[in-house]
Amino acid sequence: xxxxxxxxxxxxxxxxxxxxxxxxxxxxxxxxxxxxxxxxxxxxxxxxxxxxxxxxxxxxxxxxxxxxxxxxxxxxxxxxxxxxxxxxxxxxxxxxxxxxxxxxxxxxxxxxxxxxxxxxxxxxxxxxxxxxxxxxxxxxxxxxxxxxxxxxxxxxxxxxxxxxxxxxxxxxxxxxxxxxxxxxxxxxxxxxxxxxxxxxxxxxxxxxxxxxxxxxxxxxxxxxxxxxxxxxxxxxxxxxxxxxxxxxxxxxxxxxxxxxxxxxxxxxxxxxxxxxxxxxxxxxxxxxxxxxxxxxxxxxxxxxxxxxxxxxxxxxxxxxxxxxxxxxxxxxxxxxxxxx
Numbered sequence: 102x103x104x105x106x107x108x109x110x111x112x113x114x115x116x117x118x119x120x121x122x123x124x125x126x127x128x129x130x131x132x133x134x135x136x137x138x139x140x141x142x143x144x145x146x147x148x149x150x151x152x153x154x155x156x157x158x159x160x161x162x163x164x165x166x167x168x169x170x171x172x173x174x175x176x177x178x179x180x181x182x183x184x185x186x187x188x189x190x191x192x193x194x195x196x197x198x199x200x201x202x203x204x205x206x207x208x209x210x211x212x213x214x215x216x217x218x219x220x221x222x223x224x225x226x227x228x229x230x231x232x233x234x235x236x237x238x239x240x241x242x243x244x245x246x247x248x249x250x251x252x253x254x255x256x257x258x259x260x261x262x263x264x265x266x267x268x269x270x271x272x273x274x275x276x277x278x279x280x281x282x283x284x285x286x287x288x289x290x291x292x293x294x295x296x297x298x299x300x301x302x303x304x305x306x307x308x309x310x311x312x313x314x315x316x317x318x319x320x321x322x323x324x325x326x327x328x329x330x331x332x333x334x335x336x337x338x339x340x341x342x343x344x345x346x347x348x349x350x351x352x353x354x355x356x357x358x359x360x361x362x363x364x365x366x367x368x369x370x371x372x373x374x375x376x377x378x379x380x381x382x383x384x385x386x387x388x389x390x391x392x393x394x395x396x397x398x399x400x401x402x403x404x405x406x407x408x409x410x411x412x413x414x415x416x417x418x419x420x421x422x423x424x425x426x427x428x429x430x431x432x433x434x435x436x437x438x439x440x441x
Contacts, residue, residue: 127429137185169329173196176193177421177425190204193421198380199376202370202373216286220286232266239267240269258314266294269294320348325372355399356431390404
């Protein structure tokens with residue numbers, strides 16, 4: 102565990118050393134600072150203040166985070182804050198190219214954070230129906246993306262479902278659907294639309310449904326996980342042998358388009374990992390899935406093997422240098438665009 106004093110140390114690191122900012126890999130704006138980088142609503146600011154207080158007093162405990170790859174601990178420090186001005190240290194593993202938060206909230210602290218403050222911080226309070234409608238629209242896009250696969254699918258689960266709207270278009274096509282989320286606030290919205298949603302993790306969903314699915318959706322959830330091996334194994338228990346897992350994460354490569362090359366607007370405390378197509382495929386394959394397709398936009402289509410075999414997938418070579426070049430390119434483009 103990392104005590105609250107360590108969080109405070111991150112928050113004052115820049116002022117504690119006159120040379121600290123010069124040592125930041127991407128420049129001084131990524132040094133510790135407790136002001137939000139984004140423009141937040143009053144509700145978001147209130148949530149941010151509560152989260153910051155709980156980090157400082159140790160209510161939300163932190164823990165060290167060794168890299169998933171298990172390689173030698175050689176990390177480049179990318180940032181000491183996130184877009185909300187929260188003390189989040191983001192590092193790049195020089196061995197495999199995977200970016201992660203180190204330290205991060207413990208699993209218990211994160212569960213409390215998701216239930217207490219995550220949605221209010223991310224979107225502001227009182228937006229359940231709006232979230233549901235946006236999820237329905239995204240779900241319709243997914244049914245088109247998976248059109249060739251859908252005739253073989255009877256049951257669809259979603260892990261990290263929020264209000265559950267992503268499942269509604271699948272239900273309209275006659276599929277049996279169910280979802281689960283750690284936070285309870287927006288589950289009631291989806292239940293009000295007739296969806297079978299439960300609070301908890303993948304095991305809670307399996308217990309509630311009593312059987313496995315042909316398709317599991319994991320949309321902008323994988324980057325939140327703590328133990329990638331254990332979480333992937335739990336996801337596999339939701340799938341029939343040969344079943345399909347669709348993963349979507351906010352890929353690093355999308356910073357240039359979705360975030361106008363602003364890495365700091367992309368970083369948020371809830372994301373423990375940041376992926377390229379290469380590192381996402383590496384992690385999923387090492388976790389035992391067959392990866393059918395994986396894109397730089399952060400979408401991976403995987404399959405649970407009929408007969409799983411233990412395979413040690415080697416870390417990708419040269420990915421750390423590629424990721425660092427990408428991040429430096431984004432930062433240079435951001436600086437040019439904002440020079441005036």
